[in-house]
Amino acid sequence: MSRAKFWAALLALGWLSGCDPRAQPDAVVHETIDARAYDAFYLWPGVRPPDGTSPRVLYLLDGEIRSKGPVRFTRLRPGAPKLPGKDVWLVVRINRLDWSEAAYGTIFADLARWRAAGNSVVGLQIDFDAATKGIGGYAQFLSHLRGQLPQQYKLSITGLMDWSANGDPRALAQLSTVIDEVVVQTYQGRSTIPGYEAYFAKMDAFPIPFRVALAQGGAWTPPPKLRRHPMFRGYIVFLMR
């Protein structure tokens, strides 16, 4: 089954209803994210860059550590990618911070495995929904992770707009010494979060290099001054199909 059919089938099943018009900011003309205009993508297992794109940077979800039961890294991408010539980030989704040594070991082994398969592996990205309040504990965890992670890999994290905009400046400053970039997610479901402009408006002093993750097909008007933000490093498109 082709990708398009797969998604059509999901649509038919109602997994994904069409975009709710309420999600579209009203009365303002926004551009819609067309993946072909970008070269950095987030890919979950089972999703490929659409035809007509030339990916340069790929964030590939490798697996997760779930909140339930014993700490265990669950690999969702069984094989190593073989994508020479692209910058590849290994993404791990986590619901908890109490990793076992085995979890660290498995993830580091995957980084090595991906590199051995001929990929240019830039680093590790942690996708964790830190509540705004919880950034402190998260920073501690990341600091420990940074200490364990082999030097050649960079460390990236995803951040929700809420804490990127409203996080305690001191906690953010602490984070900036530990991580190499933050990817600020602007979407929820298949849609850009309405009101994202207001969040970006509060990110002027954001002290960490960041990319902005956009939802494919979502609405997007670049907030004023984003392009000139000294820490802005470009976009990543979360691919939907």
Added chain:
Amino acid sequence: MHIRLPKPLLPLRRRIDMRALMGASLAFFGLAGVAWACADSSCYPSWRLDSNSYDCAGRAMINPGNDTRINLLFLMQSVSAAGDTKPTEAMKVADERQFGQTFISWQGLRATLWPQAETPDDYSEPVCLPPTDFATELNAESGITPTERAALLAIRAKVGCEAVTWDDTVTSVKGREYLAYLKAADAFYAGDWTTARTGFAALASAKSTWVAETARYMPIRIGLRSAVANATGEYGDFEAAKVDSAAIAEAKTGIAAYLKAWPNGRYVDSAKGLTRRVLWLEGNGAELARIYERMLATTSGQDEAAANLAEEIDIYVLGANVYDSTKALPALATTGDTPLLLAVADLMQMRSDETAPGKLSASDLAAHASQFQQRPDLYSFLQASRAFYAGEDPKAIMALIPDDSHQPSYKPLAFSRQTLRGMALARARDPNEAGFWRDLLQGANPLYQRPLVEMGLAMRWQRDGRLDQVFAAGSPIKDSTTREVLLQTVAPPAILRSALSDAARPEHERDVARFILLYKGLSRGAYRDFARDVAVVPASANSDAGPYSLIRQEDAPVGLFTKGRWSDGFACPPIAETAATLARTPADRKAQLCLGDFWRLNGFDNFTPFSSEAFGDTPRGDTLGSGADGFPGKPLYRDAIYNAIIADRQTPADLRAYALYRAVRCYAPSGYNGCYGPYTSSAEMDKAQVPPEQRKAWFTELKTAYPNSRWAKSLRFYW
């Protein structure tokens, strides 16, 4: 929160990537029980009964918007013979505060019903763990020395996880069998199928019965694992077309052979369970559906196995199978004997939104009728649901679901039917609607069901302009979050005052009433009332944090009004005094500026009480708390204060200079107006920005008209 967060309008990102994008890989690579964070902190319920598109906040009634796992579990609870266990007082919902007791997430429901959730049975492939309690079996064997046992256990700890150094000091017959078993297992985990096959085959007649039996079971695992071992591509993810069908056949044969050799063996359940995985890998969705249907009909809805089954079906039948096979779901309509699965699929097909109507037509559903011959109540519920969500005549819905509102208790399907009838009564503006809800309340389960019925009744009273009945002594509306929604949105001052003094109600609810009375009084110009109301704030009132979401906050920070910050440079008295001044002299410029500083210094910029409207929504009248606010007046925000003072040339110089200073600073540092109050749409936000030339003009006027004021001296930029 600095702007009102939108409620999730669609499957959350969680839902998308986990359920849909990865369903296929999940199912194949060993993840029958999908678990992720509970209710996402960005999930806000829509306070209404109906739910026409996927909603991260589910309801106690079976409906199209519920997570399919919730619907599956409710159906199991409805058809299973096991009686309904009334929840005890000790049962608490496990979702986030904004869900109240009215809404549920799948994870929250699981955690509430089965608090010590075990890892679900996993009929897929574990990663690094040999299939049984090896140590127990080994220790029970005779004829193996303690030294050998220790050596074998040490090896066992490494098998499948790290490189093993093989210890050839094990010499006893059974000890060597265990060693051979471990060598075969290690080959298995290393993906060396040939060595694994040969190794286990050689042990089929081992002296150790455990080794012999396990060796007979392992070909199933070898088949299943080798079937998908090379089914990956350029991106390292699963590619169904590359599944090895010979290996699936090996697993299938292995299951039959094991069950024949060990009909009462220790792996019988596992082997039978793995049959489902074989069918899945074969793409035999129709047969798989029949098995699941039987399990749905026979698994007790009171048993945690029901939750595990719901999760498995959700992946294998309702989501993932479409990845490599189009057979599964369409097959449900034609298998002829899977009504429970078909019901859940039909509900999914009823989902709709403004751009896409429901996909299930009346004639589509009529074509499914024969499957529901044994379940007429389920079928008429589906008919009524379809009609309701298609916006059809409520009388037809009432005809499909007769009044049965006097039962002592309701299984989920019976409850769903009656709630739907109540929704039809509401749509018909039936005069007996409130009476119907009151009857239904008597038998509704206090866990989830009752709060939903209370919401139906409260909305009717709200529509009828009878909010007083919601808050009357002895009111049947007991759910605190429901009441807090109404207190924040539509309650007039009199109701807020009686609610805050009602000692029978929880302190949080009373604090919400206090907070809203003070907040709306102060922001809507009821200064005299404010000055009186603030005098009776308890000394212990909380002032730890700014207000962001009173329902989500553990404590409503009422103490901000008595112990807040009054000044950070521009001298102001406590807000009670400021309000008293404004009560006497509403146009007192200094007091107005102090009011602005109170909002600014205590985190009220962009604070808004609960609203049932999402960002960008047009006002709607069909949710709890929507409609006209019973609290009179319009809120006055900071930029309106500054604009009025700037426009008034009679204002004393020091006050006008401060207004100019503050007006410019409204745009610091982002260039956006942070003094406007909460934005409800992007259009409103755009409109609220004065052009940079105006900001420059304010800046220039401050610098030139009041060059000696401390405000002119301390302002170096405009934004």
